Amino acid sequence: MSLKIVVLNGPNLNRLGQRRPERYGTRTLQNVVDDLTELGKQLDVEIVHKQSNYEGALIDFMHENMDADGVLVNPAGLTLYGRPLLDAVGDLKKPVAAVHIAQLYKIGDIYGPDTKDYWKAMSDIYVCGLGTHGYTAALLRLVELITGRVGQFKITPTFG
Known part of the structure; x- marks a missing residue:
């Protein structure tokens, strides 16, 4: 993989799903x-994935993968408070994509309309x-x- x-x-x-x-x-x-x-295979990209309910485990995984070309992160419950994870991802100094499945400003029962998303x-x-389509996008x-190859990929995304 390149x-x-x-x-x-x-x-x-x-x-997720439950x-x-x-x-x-x-x-x-x-x-x-x-x-x-699957999309990574089509794009010649290796995907290394980690999910954890503990911020330290995500930070450790990030530190173990500092040779990455970029990061895709859904901080979930760390959106408002995960500054150490934010720092670890920022230390890579490579492009970062942040994904949220729902629209945070509409989740008033949890975050409120004036949510400060550090990501x-x-x-x-x-x-x-x-x-979940946001991940593939x-x-x-x-x-x-x-890569600088905007609009040049011929892919067949799978959306389940």
């Missing part, structure tokens, strides 16, 4: 990882509210950004 992309998924995303399906859909994290892996400011690509755009 490129390596780290995919990080934060707290509770291991329960947890609040009315908000986050019925697709599982394994479905998302499978989609990204927005540091991300080169910010995808919010596309459901973010990966494609991330690879375009890294």
